[in-house]
Amino acid sequence: MSNKEKFISDITSGYTFQGSSMVLGAAMLDTQTIEGLQVKAPLKTFNRHGLIAGATGTGKTKTLQHISGELAKNGVSVLLMDIKGDLSGLAKPGVTNPKIEERVQKIGAAWAPHGFSSELMTISNQDGVRLRATVSEFGPVLLSKILELNDVQGGVIALIFKFCDNYDLPLLDLKDLKKVLQYASNEGKAEIEKEFGAISPATVGTILRKVVELESQGAEAFFGETSFDTNDLLRKDENGNGYINIIRLNDIQDKPKLFSTFMLSILSEIYQKCPNEEISKYPNW
Numbered sequence: 001m002s003n004k005e006k007f008i009s010d011i012t013s014g015y016t017f018q019g020s021s022m023v024l025g026a027a028m029l030d031t032q033t034i035e036g037l038q039v040k041a042p043l044k045t046f047n048r049h050g051l052i053a054g055a056t057g058t059g060k061t062k063t064l065q066h067i068s069g070e071l072a073k074n075g076v077s078v079l080l081m082d083i084k085g086d087l088s089g090l091a092k093p094g095v096t097n098p099k100i101e102e103r104v105q106k107i108g109a110a111w112a113p114h115g116f117s118s119e120l121m122t123i124s125n126q127d128g129v130r131l132r133a134t135v136s137e138f139g140p141v142l143l144s145k146i147l148e149l150n151d152v153q154g155g156v157i158a159l160i161f162k163f164c165d166n167y168d169l170p171l172l173d174l175k176d177l178k179k180v181l182q183y184a185s186n187e188g189k190a191e192i193e194k195e196f197g198a199i200s201p202a203t204v205g206t207i208l209r210k211v212v213e214l215e216s217q218g219a220e221a222f223f224g225e226t227s228f229d230t231n232d233l234l235r236k237d238e239n240g241n242g243y244i245n246i247i248r249l250n251d252i253q254d255k256p257k258l259f260s261t262f263m264l265s266i267l268s269e270i271y272q273k274c275p276n277e278e279i280s281k282y283p284n285w
């Protein structure tokens, strides 16, 4: 068996799966694409972790777009964190050209330019659906983490949440939180301490400064009503294709706290509402 024959036979047997799979491209040997020798990945493995690595210009972004589109076509909703702003092109059909035609021919998979049902979302002031969460929903643990509070300060936040909960005081945005903190160290101090224990004004002062720091990164645009609903991310379009949800984050790289706040809240929400066993709903996979 020649080198090439062995290569073809190895790839062919290596990429034979039961259930549906996604074509990623065609195999290359010594820089030559072997026509129709497809490289695939089983759909049922897409709930695992993956890494796409390569130098600039080697096709990482295209690969991500391709995988997103293929998942959407298989009825799976996709959530993309678009940090560089290069993924949103999925929303519009592209245009074909001789280079692409040649590539399609070599891979041996049908292809036509095609836009996907997409939703562009933002957590700052860009165009798109604004994603928000209330301070209450965010909860004392995540909030303490994001404000980088120590145990004592975190304890005060937990107490403030409890106090608001007991008295049905809504904690919607950071203004609400600041108001309650101020109340707790001034006119409300005696009342709160009677029920919940001592609160040091110095500790409250430190927390307030950290809240202001978070605000200065634009966090007030994120905290408040109406809060995002994970179910919206699972929508399908009228053809049964999954929506591709693209969160535009290209303007918040210089706001690390806002970014990590946001990631923590959305991921904890998704992990709670979308357990891994969802995959069993797709019997043909």
Ligand SMILES: Nc1ncnc2c1ncn2[C@@H]1O[C@H](COP(=O)(O)OP(=O)(O)O)[C@@H](O)[C@H]1O
Binding pocket: 025, 054, 055, 056, 057, 058, 059, 060, 061, 062, 063, 103
């Ligand atoms: N599989 C491929 N075959 C041919 N051209 C490709 C392929 N993937 C990407 N390209 C082209 O290569 C260029 C760089 O791709 P891109 O995905 O932006 O790379 P990266 O994100 O790794 O920097 C783009 O012009 C794209 O159209």
Ligand SMILES: [Mg+2]
Binding pocket: 060, 061, 062, 086
């Ligand atoms: Mg790229």
